[in-house]
Amino acid sequence: MYAAVVHALGEPPRYATVPEPAPAAGEVVVEVLAAALYPLVRSFASGGHYTGAAALPLVPGFDAVARTAGGELVYVPGLEPPHGTMAERIAVPATALMQLPDGLDPVAVAAAVNPASSAWIALRERGRLRTGESVLVLGATGNAGRAAVRLARDQGAGSVVAAGRDPEALRRTGELGADRTVPLTGPDEDVAAAFGAAAAEADLVLDYLWDRPAELALDGILRHRTDLARPLRWVQVGSAAGADMTLPSAWLRKADVHVCGSGLGSISGARRNACLRELLDRLPSLEPTTEPVTVPLADVETAWQAPVRPGTRIVFTTPAAETDRAAGTRRRAASAEGAGARETV
Ligand SMILES: NC(=O)c1ccc[n+]([C@@H]2O[C@H](COP(=O)([O-])OP(=O)(O)OC[C@H]3O[C@@H](n4cnc5c(N)ncnc54)[C@H](OP(=O)(O)O)[C@@H]3O)[C@@H](O)[C@H]2O)c1
Known part of the structure; x- marks a missing residue:
């Protein structure tokens, strides 16, 4: 399968083949749809994050929106390098997955969670x-x-x-x-x-x-x-x-x-997850404050180095995201047809 791979700290990742993830006990493999690029992701990938540098090569990406083998749309929080989320498939502890309402746009969720959760945790938990x-x-x-x-x-x-x-x-x-x-x-x-x-x-x-x-x-x-x-x-x-x-x-x-x-080390993982759950439950009703710019993961090397327009956030999508979007469109059309047929009856 393909992933973004950083071979040297400070250099942009390249789109390259990597082995399929091998899930450990308690882990499941999920199909990544969308993963955003933001300061924390860059900091991990450059080896400059305060939690310490990771081994190379590393796959960047801290969180993602993914689809489980059972078809559930999920948010994947907090995978630290070297096994990040910018890959076609990732192994994740099953208990870490956070279910999302089907119908949410994976790209919009991927763009929103990092900035919104920083504010949510700082306002509610720390402040x-x-x-x-x-x-x-x-x-x-x-x-x-x-x-x-x-x-x-x-x-x-x-x-x-x-x-x-x-x-x-x-x-x-x-x-x-x-x-x-x-x-x-x-x-x-x-x-x-x-x-x-x-x-x-x-x-x-x-x-x-x-x-x-x-x-x-x-x-x-x-x-x-x-x-x-x-x-x-x-x-x-x-x-x-x-x-x-x-x-x-x-x-x-x-x-x-x-x-x-307010950062990764200043609250427990359990409290952080509880805050993320609260935020995810509110996401559908929150007006977006970040405009996603969708880029295929295959273009990661160029997009990583390109200037970012203020107010926007790059979100990398895998080939599975396109298939998933088309399937969602078909599901919505079928359910609208069903509703139409029921009204006619
Ligand atoms: N602890 C957490 O949970 C958490 C979570 C998310 C982000 N963060 C951190 O919060 C910071 C902002 O993240 P972000 O996602 O908002 O990044 P971003 O979208 O890239 O925005 C960064 C902003 O910083 C401003 N800036 C840069 N240098 C400045 C300076 N010298 N004086 C005034 N403004 C300056 C720029 O403002 P202008 O456009 O006005 O120039 C820019 O809009 C980063 O340090 C990030 O690592 C922390």
């Missing part, structure tokens, strides 16, 4: 958002940040402030539910002042950026906050701007600031 609270999303113009704006609003935030770099994408966060925006462009003192004006009373920060934007945000907030003893919960989710930030000790003494992270 413990309470109804009416004020949320600041740092990095609101990325896929995960946009999902965070939308989900914060859906989950009862009283106000949502979106901070980001790209002016047009930042403006469009209003359509997702942001009440105010903070542009991350301009001199540092202007950016800090803008945070002070828009987000001084934030209860919860979802930080996808870290580094300088986080420094300016916290500085601006603490300078203008009316009650410094009111808790400020800062959830570190991503580091799109940089891996390090300077955190003056005085900032942690002069205000009630709580910093925690």
Whole structure:
């Protein structure tokens, strides 16, 4: 069978033949339909992820939408390298599979889950958002940040402030539910002042950026906050701007600031799976915040290196996805015909 295969860390994967998966005890083989490419997948494939580098060659891909031998549509969460999801077939612990309602578009689900789950877990599990609270999303113009704006609003935030770099994408966060925006462009003192004006009373920060934007945000907030003893919960989710930030000790003494992270190691596998299940159950009613760009897995090497249009996410599809889509169309047509016939009777 075919898979995307990384032969050297930092190089793009090639579409190559690999042995069929050999399921261990408790594992089943599923047919992959769609697997998305996002920062975590790239980080694993480059050997740069904080959980450690994997052996080579490796098959990239962290999650996927797949079809079981019994015909169920399933979501496959969290396969770490070297046995990732960007292959025609994969072996997965049977208990890890999460059933999806048939009829969901595998590509749309594959594109949505990573950004939406980052926000879901950060808001609910790590940030413990309470109804009416004020949320600041740092990095609101990325896929995960946009999902965070939308989900914060859906989950009862009283106000949502979106901070980001790209002016047009930042403006469009209003359509997702942001009440105010903070542009991350301009001199540092202007950016800090803008945070002070828009987000001084934030209860919860979802930080996808870290580094300088986080420094300016916290500085601006603490300078203008009316009650410094009111808790400020800062959830570190991503580091799109940089891996390090300077955190003056005085900032942690002069205000009630709580910093925690939200990532693979910061909650148990069981809690993560429970959060994913909650999110998957809501997916059909959630308006998408990421536009999928479908690419055949055979083109993985080129697509991996191509520039990605903002607001979009590459989703690789296997040959089985096309067959699956055609079968779904036939099933829907047959059931519509059946319904028509019943109405006529
Ligand atoms: N812990 C988790 O559970 C989890 C899950 C998903 C993602 N993440 C992390 O969250 C981050 C964002 O992920 P994503 O999926 O949203 O990625 P993405 O769709 O590629 O978006 C990344 C965004 O980062 C912004 N950015 C990059 N450098 C910046 C800088 N110096 N200052 C301000 N903005 C900057 C860009 O904003 P502009 O377009 O405005 O330039 C871009 O839109 C990544 O670090 C990712 O690894 C973590």
